[in-house]
Amino acid sequence: MKDILIPELDVTADSTKISARGVQVYYGETHAIRDIDVDIPDKAVTALIGPSGCGKSTFLRCLNRMNDTITTARVQGDIRIDGEEIHDPRIDPVQLRAKVGMVFQKPNPFPKSIRDNVAYGPKIHGLTRTRAELDEVVEKSLRRAALWDEVKDRLDAPGTGLSGGQQQRLCIARAIATSPQILLMDEPCSALDPIATAQIEELIDELRARFCVVIVTHSMQQAARVSQRTAFFHLGSLVEYGETGDIFTNPADPRTESYITGRIG
Amino acid sequence: MTRKHHITTAFDRDLEAIQAMITRMGGLVEAAILDAVRALETRDVELADQVRRGDATIDALEEQINIEAARLIALRAPTAADLRTVLTAMKIAAALERCGDYAKNLAKRSNVLSTMPAIEGAAGSIRRMGKAVQLQLKNVLDAYSQRNADLAEQVRQGDHDVDQMYNTLFREFLTHMMEDPRNISACMHLHFIAKNIERVGDHATGIAEQVIYLVSGVLPDDDRPKADNTVISSGTSG
Numbered sequence: 001m002k003d004i005l006i007p008e009l010d011v012t013a014d015s016t017k018i019s020a021r022g023v024q025v026y027y028g029e030t031h032a033i034r035d036i037d038v039d040i041p042d043k044a045v046t047a048l049i050g051p052s053g054c055g056k057s058t059f060l061r062c063l064n065r066m067n068d069t070i071t072t073a074r075v076q077g078d079i080r081i082d083g084e085e086i087h088d089p090r091i092d093p094v095q096l097r098a099k100v101g102m103v104f105q106k107p108n109p110f111p112k113s114i115r116d117n118v119a120y121g122p123k124i125h126g127l128t129r130t131r132a133e134l135d136e137v138v139e140k141s142l143r144r145a146a147l148w149d150e151v152k153d154r155l156d157a158p159g160t161g162l163s164g165g166q167q168q169r170l171c172i173a174r175a176i177a178t179s180p181q182i183l184l185m186d187e188p189c190s191a192l193d194p195i196a197t198a199q200i201e202e203l204i205d206e207l208r209a210r211f212c213v214v215i216v217t218h219s220m221q222q223a224a225r226v227s228q229r230t231a232f233f234h235l236g237s238l239v240e241y242g243e244t245g246d247i248f249t250n251p252a253d254p255r256t257e258s259y260i261t262g263r264i265g
Numbered sequence: 266m267t268r269k270h271h272i273t274t275a276f277d278r279d280l281e282a283i284q285a286m287i288t289r290m291g292g293l294v295e296a297a298i299l300d301a302v303r304a305l306e307t308r309d310v311e312l313a314d315q316v317r318r319g320d321a322t323i324d325a326l327e328e329q330i331n332i333e334a335a336r337l338i339a340l341r342a343p344t345a346a347d348l349r350t351v352l353t354a355m356k357i358a359a360a361l362e363r364c365g366d367y368a369k370n371l372a373k374r375s376n377v378l379s380t381m382p383a384i385e386g387a388a389g390s391i392r393r394m395g396k397a398v399q400l401q402l403k404n405v406l407d408a409y410s411q412r413n414a415d416l417a418e419q420v421r422q423g424d425h426d427v428d429q430m431y432n433t434l435f436r437e438f439l440t441h442m443m444e445d446p447r448n449i450s451a452c453m454h455l456h457f458i459a460k461n462i463e464r465v466g467d468h469a470t471g472i473a474e475q476v477i478y479l480v481s482g483v484l485p486d487d488d489r490p491k492a493d494n495t496v497i498s499s500g501t502s503g
Contacts (some may be wrong), residue, residue, distance in 0.1 A: 195272065199272055201272075201273050202274060205273065205274070205275050224339065224340040224342075225273060225340060225341060244340065245339070248339040248340055249336055249339045
């Protein structure tokens with residue numbers, strides 16, 4: 001009967017890309033997230049959901065050490081990417097962030113041309129040697145972000161002149177230009193209309209063929225639509241983590257059920 | 266009905282997967298009915314056993330369709346034609362599952378009948394009736410995959426013929442039983458078989474109504490001609 005299953009839904013064979021054990025984050029005296037243990041698969045989309053203040057964004061920001069930039073934040077515990085502890089003193093956070101790209105809630109293109117927005121990362125990381133090589137990276141990234149056809153004739157126009165949905169895809173192109181392995185997305189569609197949202201979601205679905213994608217979203221329906229795994233956070237704890245279809249049809253924890261059915265939040 | 270692709274292609278993939286499972290289930294049911302009536306006519310015990318074993322696959326497909334439909338509702342919140350696609354898939358799967366059961370029951374009775382003296386002409390009539398019902402199923406499944414409400418309506422109207430075949434058989438069996446009480450056992454089995462095939466025809470009609478609902482959004486009124494009049498005409502039995 002195996003052949004009647006939808007193959008894309010089968011995530012059991014995935015290998016672990018990110019492995020977190022006993023992760024704690026404190027903001028000053030506040031214990032923001034506690035004891036997070038989670039294995040995030042490669043080549044799949046993992047959604048982090050939960051009410052505001054539940055710690056999902058905080059956890060996402062641990063994965064590329066963005067919390068280092070907040071002076072009051074303390075991160076404890078073990079986070080490994082491909083088995084390598086990211087807090088190891090030999091790890092350069094700048095290199096880590098090139099490997100773990102990030103897309104934010106509000107599209108934030110640099111006040112530069114479309115081309116320069118995408119070329120910026122590869123340039124500062126010295127990933128390309130010639131102009132031709134750089135152009136190639138720009139085109140490839142814009143194509144993968146499903147934006148190339150819309151902007152190929154105006155690469156020198158300012159990135160800020162694009163529509164909101166296009167700006168967000170530009171930010172995704174910029175994030176993937178440094179050839180990251182992991183893509184973190186913090187509410188990437190919350191500033192977009194439904195059509196632009198659907199386009200970004202379709203793009204996310206395509207990106208998972210190459211990347212490990214972790215997305216924080218307030219929209220449970222978005223988590224349901226785009227992810228293969230869903231993690232539900234509540235009051236700083238990871239309540240439930242599992243295959244998205246299972247979480248949304250038959251959650252194991254009553255708190256998960258209450259949240260996804262709109263009874264707490 | 267406009268059938269453009271969704272921006273989120275995974276949505277199309279999930280909907281198509283459910284519909285592909287319906288089509289596959291329908292094909293298995295059609296084959297089961299044809300094989301069962303052929304096993305009856307040729308007294309082929311091996312073929313009948315094969316039909317009985319095959320029902321498990323049909324049941325498993327129904328379960329799988331229900332799981333995928335629940336999943337699709339939970340994950341994609343379908344609306345309008347998408348919602349009707351999911352709702353009708355669940356109903357059609359349930360109807361096909363029943364038809365599979367009838368085929369299995371037919372195969373079971375066919376093996377019992379193979380140990381009894383044959384009733385003249387009965388197996389051939391049953392095979393023709395089975396063939397007619399299988400054609401109804403085939404047409405309604407075509408109507409489903411083509412989203413063709415007109416073809417579905419034709420299937421609805423065509424159930425009349427199956428009902429009449431059943432009426433004729435019903436009278437034939439009564440005659441045989443009155444002629445010689447030793448025929449009663451065999452005729453009772455044959456009658457159940459005919460009745461079950463007639464039920465498969467009713468399910469094909471039900472599926473046709475689902476197809477019309479799927480395409481138009483409205484369930485058809487119950488004004489189709491009915492011809493199963495054994496209840497009124499026979500008085501004591503039926």
